[in-house]
Amino acid sequence: MKADAGRMRTALAAPPPDIRLFLLYGPDEAGARDLAAVLAKAMGPDAERVDLAPAMLRAQPGLLADEAASLSLFGGARHIRVAGAGEDVLEAATLLLEADRAGSPAVVLAPTLKATAKLVKLALESPRALVLACYEPSAAEIDRIASELGRAQGLQFERGIARRIAEAAGGDRAVMAREIEKLALYLDAAPDRPRPLDDDALDAVGADLVDADADAFAAAVVAGRVSDAGELLAGLAESGQSAIPWLRALARRLTLIAELRREAGGGGDLSVAFKRFRVHFTQQAEVGAAVARWSPNRIASALDAVRAVERAVIASGSAGDVLALAATLDLARRAAPR
Template sequence: MKAKPEDIVRRYHAGPDQFRLILLCGPNVTRCQALVDELVQPLAKSAERVDMTIGDLSDSPARLNDEANSASLFGDKRYIILRLNSGEAVRATAAIETLLASAPGGDPVFVIAPGMGDKTALAKSIIAAPDAMIATCYETTPEQAVATIQTMAKAEGLRISREMAQEIAALTSNDLVLARLEVEKIALYLDATPEDPKAPESDILLLLGAENDEEDISLLIHAALNGDAARLAQEIAASRAQGISEIGLIRIMLRHLTKLAELRSKVDNGGNVDSVAGHPSVFFRDQKHFKRQLRIWSSQHIARLIERVLQLEITLKSSGQPDQVLLEDELLLIARKAARSR
């Protein structure tokens, strides 16, 4: 069946045993990821997580169904997250349809398929299945962001005005994943809970430095993608002192890479780099960086970067190694690759 992104979490949590597969698709990568994070939140507390990619399904379309119906080592509940990068959903169709055609039961499967549309043959199969749901995540409008931020704030025990919600939306470019991080940061600072709600003062965002955090993160990202290792080392040192969120950086980097991929496709179709990067949709301070990055990174390499960054998020959540070290190592690898391609 088909669901709206704003309804899918509520519908699934109301009857989780009714659904064996949930698929999030559409152009908004971070929204797809954010919804999956919300969907699996109750499971993540006690169930075993199994991560899969298209590489796990290439040799055997039955592998996904087998995993969903395999018992965990200790007999615990499991859930599967299948991450499909742009263009990979077609290759995963046989595996997903095999799962849907099998006997009911098994562990739930959550599929993140950014770039996939809801008019494909696979989407139609999921819509027709009584025990599956699909939602298409489009880019968030300012109005949607404000409404969602106010809902988030209420759940965290914050009574925020519409004006503050608008300010958070503007600071995070309507990215609801980043907006949630800001709301949680405010709630933590004020020690707010639903049982003991608080009303933040109007200057709370300035105090907590949301805008400066994102600007600092952007400097890190530009240094890595520009191949400027010396500048990257300086920004890493600064970020250590300030305590930048690793997951927040990943989400901002994904948003940047998605924009870079969009601009790179225009260059591939005959557009001039300077003209494409100088478009009004690109913030004027970032135009020089986009020009440089469009000359360094091909569409194929950008796609691989997105895949690596998505995989990094999985690693941060599951490896047990220090997040900061893993992230810094990846940024340095990206910078070295960019420097060789200049």
């Protein structure tokens, strides 16, 4: 069954006994994870969470239904999460929805699926599933989300603060939440003792994830300047900030190179393309060299790697930003001129 965001959040906050599968698909993975966290909170702090990898379900399609029907080892609540899913979990989802019984709800996050996917169609047609398409929120919606996160921490945003935090975090809810928590701690804010948040406090805590550094890092990786990329990453690690906005800057850079390659491959004038894509004249020589050096296959492979690392950084229990450091430096080494 199809659900809008409000209905999905309500259902996750109080899972109906007749709903076995919550499918969250589409490119806004941060939004999907935020919704999945609603289910985890609803199940209680002592609930058991069972994480199943898509590869496991591809090899053992019946595992999802088996886990949904199983009881917790300690007799408490339990729920199931499948992250990074695609059509490879179609059979597992089918078996879950057709099973005689299932006591534990399952939430499936499928960021690469489109509305035409077989898994989406299966869930839409089942009365035992709820489906939500998760798309990147607009700028206004991101501002609203940042403001809501702030109010929950007892922060009263002055004009323009929500936009600064949202842009600095690259629109990622998880990053915004962490930065807002830091700000609340700095200002000793809480819901029962609200505090105003202005630009001075934001600057003092360093919540701005400097766009210039992120862009410089992306340029260094794509150009194969390993030493420069390493120095920038070292500064990021020392600051304690998240690598996610930097990974997204790198993804944007790689996408730009792909677009410029298509322009050049189609007989277009690269200098005209530079103007259309607003490539600053100081960067045109380096970007042009990257266009010539990066093949479409290499770009696609690098984008897949960057997105996989971003998912791993967000995922609970991962090695966090260490993964970003290792993976992006590896990309820089491979891109280095021979």
